Amino acid sequence: MTDKILNIKNLVKTFGQLKATDDLSLDLYPNEIHAVIGPNGAGKSTLIKQICGEISADQGRIEFLGKDITHLDVVARARLGLGRTFQISSLAMEYSVLRNVMLAVQAVQGSSYSFFKSIGNDQVLRASAMESLKEVGLENRADVCAAKLSHGERRQLEIAVVLAQQPKAFLLDEPMAGMGAEGSKKLTGFLDTLRLRAPILMVEHDMDAVFSLADRISVLVYGKIIMTGSVAQVRNNALVREAYLGED
Amino acid sequence: MLNLTREQLLNGAVVSTLLVLSALALFLDEPFYITLVTKVTILAMAGVGLNLALGLGGMVSFGHAAFFGIGGYVTGILASHALNEELLFTAFGFAVFGTTNMLFIWLFAVLISALAAALIGYFSLRTQGVYFIMITLAFAQMIYYFSIAWPAYGGEDGLSIYQRNQFFSINTLDPLSFFAICFSLLLAVIFLVSRLKNSHFGNALQAARQNEQRLAAVGIRPFGIKLTAFVISAMITALAGALFADLNRFVSPGMFSWHTSGEIMIFVLLGGVGRLFGPVIGAGLFILFEYYLGGVTEHWMLFLGVMLLTVVLFARGGIVGVLAGEVKHD
Ligand SMILES: Nc1ncnc2c1ncn2[C@@H]1O[C@H](COP(=O)(O)OP(=O)(O)O)[C@@H](O)[C@H]1O
Ligand SMILES: [Mg+2]
Numbered sequence: 001m002t003d004k005i006l007n008i009k010n011l012v013k014t015f016g017q018l019k020a021t022d023d024l025s026l027d028l029y030p031n032e033i034h035a036v037i038g039p040n041g042a043g044k045s046t047l048i049k050q051i052c053g054e055i056s057a058d059q060g061r062i063e064f065l066g067k068d069i070t071h072l073d074v075v076a077r078a079r080l081g082l083g084r085t086f087q088i089s090s091l092a093m094e095y096s097v098l099r100n101v102m103l104a105v106q107a108v109q110g111s112s113y114s115f116f117k118s119i120g121n122d123q124v125l126r127a128s129a130m131e132s133l134k135e136v137g138l139e140n141r142a143d144v145c146a147a148k149l150s151h152g153e154r155r156q157l158e159i160a161v162v163l164a165q166q167p168k169a170f171l172l173d174e175p176m177a178g179m180g181a182e183g184s185k186k187l188t189g190f191l192d193t194l195r196l197r198a199p200i201l202m203v204e205h206d207m208d209a210v211f212s213l214a215d216r217i218s219v220l221v222y223g224k225i226i227m228t229g230s231v232a233q234v235r236n237n238a239l240v241r242e243a244y245l246g247e248d
Numbered sequence: 249m250l251n252l253t254r255e256q257l258l259n260g261a262v263v264s265t266l267l268v269l270s271a272l273a274l275f276l277d278e279p280f281y282i283t284l285v286t287k288v289t290i291l292a293m294a295g296v297g298l299n300l301a302l303g304l305g306g307m308v309s310f311g312h313a314a315f316f317g318i319g320g321y322v323t324g325i326l327a328s329h330a331l332n333e334e335l336l337f338t339a340f341g342f343a344v345f346g347t348t349n350m351l352f353i354w355l356f357a358v359l360i361s362a363l364a365a366a367l368i369g370y371f372s373l374r375t376q377g378v379y380f381i382m383i384t385l386a387f388a389q390m391i392y393y394f395s396i397a398w399p400a401y402g403g404e405d406g407l408s409i410y411q412r413n414q415f416f417s418i419n420t421l422d423p424l425s426f427f428a429i430c431f432s433l434l435l436a437v438i439f440l441v442s443r444l445k446n447s448h449f450g451n452a453l454q455a456a457r458q459n460e461q462r463l464a465a466v467g468i469r470p471f472g473i474k475l476t477a478f479v480i481s482a483m484i485t486a487l488a489g490a491l492f493a494d495l496n497r498f499v500s501p502g503m504f505s506w507h508t509s510g511e512i513m514i515f516v517l518l519g520g521v522g523r524l525f526g527p528v529i530g531a532g533l534f535i536l537f538e539y540y541l542g543g544v545t546e547h548w549m550l551f552l553g554v555m556l557l558t559v560v561l562f563a564r565g566g567i568v569g570v571l572a573g574e575v576k577h578d
Contacts, residue, residue: 052465054461073464074464074465075464075467075468075469078464078465078466078467079467084465086461086465090459090461090462090465091459091462092454092455092458092459092462092463093458093459094454094458094575095454095455095458099451100462102451103451103452103455103462103463103466103468104466106448106451106452106468107466107467107468108467111448112448112449112451112452112468112473113448113449113476114447114448114449115443115444115447115449116443116444116447117447117448118443118446118447119446119447119448119450119451120446122448125448161466165466165467
């Protein structure tokens with residue numbers, strides 16, 4: 001199948017004795033939201049990190065847009081169009097909100113070796129960063145230092161940055177975490193439209209969000225995918241209830 | 249209406265102070281003080297160079313003496329060959345003697361230090377934190393011992409330059425003229441750094457200091473950005489080294505020693521890490537301490553140490569931070 005955006009085959013990652021990723025295969029189709037759920041320590045973040053290149057897989061193969069990216073580094077994968085957010089927000093804390101997004105815009109423009117082009121007067125750069133901020137509703141906080149943002153606002157800013165990257169696939173590691181009920185609801189609505197821009201592979205604990213958004217759900221337990229299926233299939237699966245939903 | 253920030257006012261005051269001091273020295277017919285202010289100007293430039301790597305890029309280089317020394321030795325070697333009419337090398341059938349033209353000397357000083365910095369940075373920047381500090385120190389020490397062991401250019405004794413090098417038709421031996429050259433270059437370099445700081449490149453560089461993971465995630469390779477900044481930083485410090493050689497008309501292995509690296513770092517820490525004019529204030533205070541306290545007690549370094557400790561512990565932005573407040577990114 002060539003129309004798979006992301007195609008992961010037989011991925012293995014061990015930390016000492018621990019198999020954090022155990023012969024894992026997973027794919028992502030255009031316009032799809034594919035959610036990965038599983039108990040804490042199941043290996044969800046480890047999976048995201050291997051896809052974006054932050055840690056390398058021991059075995060297996062990752063294809064993105066039909067290209068083998070298994071041995072590319074984070075930067076090369078980001079440039080190909082993998083946009084990710086971090087489970088724990090990772091931002092330039094001394095920069096303003098706007099400037100964090102401008103960084104992503106200049107990365108897309110490839111202008112990071114412009115030595116004299118001023119960042120302050122670059123209206124195009126500012127305007128396009130502002131667009132992303134408006135989408136997540138942070139436009140009124142544009143000039144605030146990132147360190148001063150609330151936890152939920154930092155999560156929003158992470159989303160704004162990844163939007164500005166104009167990726168061809170989104171990798172979101174627990175985007176709802178710490179957003180509060182109101183914030184989660186807004187973000188759920190937003191992600192529902194975002195899938196039209198690029199498919200989303202999402203790790204999430206918020207089951208309401210997962211069940212209302214996901215086209216497919218993969219259940220990860222001890223590094224293994226025990227099933228992949230539609231919302232209804234996952235809901236009704238006895239194994240899943242036992243392994244995961246029952247504990248929730 | 250002019251709307252200046254406190255930092256801009258402070259910068260203006262610093263520039264004026266240097267100018268007034270040199271004018272005063274001229275008026276009082278005390279050329280020694282002009283030389284002293286020139287020294288501040290040159291050392292400040294070395295600090296401005298380091299500040300680009302350290303302040304903007306977060307690269308704590310304890311080996312910038314290497315570049316300061318390279319600037320100095322390029323000057324010494326080119327000038328001594330030209331003055332003694334000794335062949336430097338032959339390339340493509342052309343016999344190359346040295347030169348006493350400052351413009352060429354600066355060009356070579358900057359280019360050769362850029363090569364050295366590219367090499368040193370390429371290896372050092374694979375490490376982080378304390379390891380980076382140690383490996384840059386190690387590289388500088390290697391060059392230091394090499395300069396001692398290399399007899400062709402004076403070895404341990406250093407190398408004298410009998411005349412100051414030429415800058416168009418200006419009499420460079422005149423203290424005020426030489427000061428004017430150094431001062432103009434310092435301002436040019438600070439202008440350059442301020443442009444870099446506010447450029448797309450500067451945005452990426454300062455992000456690399458704050459969070460490399462973030463920079464990589466948006467698709468900008470931190471290594472390349474940092475290496476580029478490291479090289480530019482070295483070029484600036486090397487230019488200062490070239491001027492320092494001309495100021496003293498003498499270069500010695502001491503320029504390469506870790507003391508020099510330490511002093512350059514003190515200028516930056518004292519004045520204010522990442523602040524444009526920080527190293528100027530830092531170098532000014534250093535020389536003030538060295539000459540005035542150094543005349544009273546040989547333990548002047550102790551007082552400097554106490555001051556440095558106070559600033560580092562209680563004022564994270566150095567003297568500039570105290571006087572002009574915290575940095576603000578728009
Ligand atoms: N760098 C690492 N070194 C050793 N063990 C790790 C490392 N990263 C994660 N782990 C372990 O791998 C397992 C999966 O972790 P993680 O992927 O973060 O889980 P999840 O995101 O599903 O909660 C956990 O048991 C964790 O302790
Ligand atoms: Mg996790």
